[in-house]
Amino acid sequence: GQNIDQPTEMTATEGAIVQINCTYQTSGFNGLFWYQQHAGEAPTFLSYNVLDGLEEKGRFSSFLSRSKGYSYLLLKELQMKDSASYLCAVRPASGGSYIPTFGRGTSLIVHP
Amino acid sequence: EAQVTQNPRYLITVTGKKLTVTCSQNMNHEYMSWYRQDPGLGLRQIYYSMNVEVTDKGDVPEGYKVSRKEKRNFPLILESPSPNQTSLYFCASSLLGGGAGELFFGEGSRLTVL
Numbered sequence: 589g590q591n592i593d594q595p596t597e598m599t600a601t602e603g604a605i606v607q608i609n610c611t612y613q614t615s616g617f618n619g620l621f622w623y624q625q626h627a628g629e630a631p632t633f634l635s636y637n638v639l640d641g642l643e644e645k646g647r648f649s650s651f652l653s654r655s656k657g658y659s660y661l662l663l664k665e666l667q668m669k670d671s672a673s674y675l676c677a678v679r680p681a682s683g684g685s686y687i688p689t690f691g692r693g694t695s696l697i698v699h700p
Numbered sequence: 701e702a703q704v705t706q707n708p709r710y711l712i713t714v715t716g717k718k719l720t721v722t723c724s725q726n727m728n729h730e731y732m733s734w735y736r737q738d739p740g741l742g743l744r745q746i747y748y749s750m751n752v753e754v755t756d757k758g759d760v761p762e763g764y765k766v767s768r769k770e771k772r773n774f775p776l777i778l779e780s781p782s783p784n785q786t787s788l789y790f791c792a793s794s795l796l797g798g799g800a801g802e803l804f805f806g807e808g809s810r811l812t813v814l
Contacts, residue, residue, distance in 0.1 A: 621802060630790060630807050631743070636800035675743065679801075687733075687758070688803070692742035 590614045592691035594676050599697045600666055608661045608674050608694045616681020621688060622650050622661045623675040631675055634661070663696075671698045702727045706791050706806035713781055714814050721776045721809050723791030730796045732774040733758070733803070734766065736787040743790070749774055750796065781813040 591613045600606040612620070619638040623631035637643055637652035637659060649662040661674055673693040680687070704725045713719055725732065733748040735758075745758030749768040763785055765777040774793075778785060788810050792803040 619800065621800070623803075628808070630805035631803070632805070633800075633802040636802060638800075687745065687748060690735075690743040692740065 590678060590680060590689045592676055592678055592689060594674075594691045594694045596692070597695045597697070599699065600663075602666055602668060602698055602700050604666050605662065605664050606666060606696065608663070608676075608696065610659045610661070610676035610691060612657050612659070612676070612678045612691075614657075614678055614680050614689075617654060617678065618681050619679040619688075620650075620652055620659050621675075621677040621679070622659075623677065625673045625675060625693065627672070634674075666698050668698050668700070671696060702804070704791055704793055704804050704806040706789075706809050708809060709807060710810050712812045712814065715782055716780050719778050719781060719811075721778075721789060721791075721811070723774045723776065723806060724772050725774075725791075725793040725804070726772065727793065727795075727804065728771065729793035729804070730771070731801075732768065732791065732793045734764070734774070734776045735790045735792065736760065736785075737790060737808075738787050746776065746789075778811075781811075783813050785811065786813045787811060 594610045622634040625631040635650035642651045647664045652659045675693045676691040677688040707722045730751045734746040735743045744760045747766040749755045791806040794803045
């Protein structure tokens with residue numbers, strides 16, 4: 589089975605930095621995704637980590653530690669438009685099983 | 701433009717009246733999937749398909765059917781909708797093998813069953 593945990597809600601100030609954590613327990617591991625979802629819209633892909641370490645992409649970075657079953661999404665220089673839900677998803681081990689499991693998402697509120 | 705298209709985007713129906721939500725992708729993706737999203741529960745997978753004529757149940761398949769007769773289309777069928785199927789539905793697709801294999805989502809279909 590798989591279990592993915594992320595905080596339900598976070599708030600932050602415009603211009604600040606926020607870190608959204610995701611912990612997971614899976615029967616195997618073949619990659620972790622972060623998606624952004626604005627209210628009433630479709631999720632959109634942000635990042636993918638399969639090896640340990642930090643992946644940086646503009647204002648957004650994603651970190652993975654496979655041994656700890658832990659990832660975080662780091663958002664820098666927060667903007668009002670970053671107010672959204674952030675979904676962590678884990679893909680289990682390869683060998684036929686391709687189905688990613690989603691966490692319940694973290695609702696980020698950015699205020700002025 | 702690469703996209704996943706769902707229809708209808710909004711639908712209000714009554715209990716027991718069969719309905720189909722269509723999903724089409726133009727990216728030649730092998731993998732397609734349906735999710736429902738409810739407040740506090742996140743995205744839950746209904747059915748998925750790894751390729752044409754290959755479909756499997758996800759976490760919440762009860763009350764739903766799917767088919768995959770063509771690679772690009774993956775309709776979701778509610779034979780006898782009930783109020784507990786009121787939800788926001790997303791279709792998604794991705795490539796299998798190579799690269800991240802991230803999901804591309806349709807814009808969503810908001811269904812209300814009275």
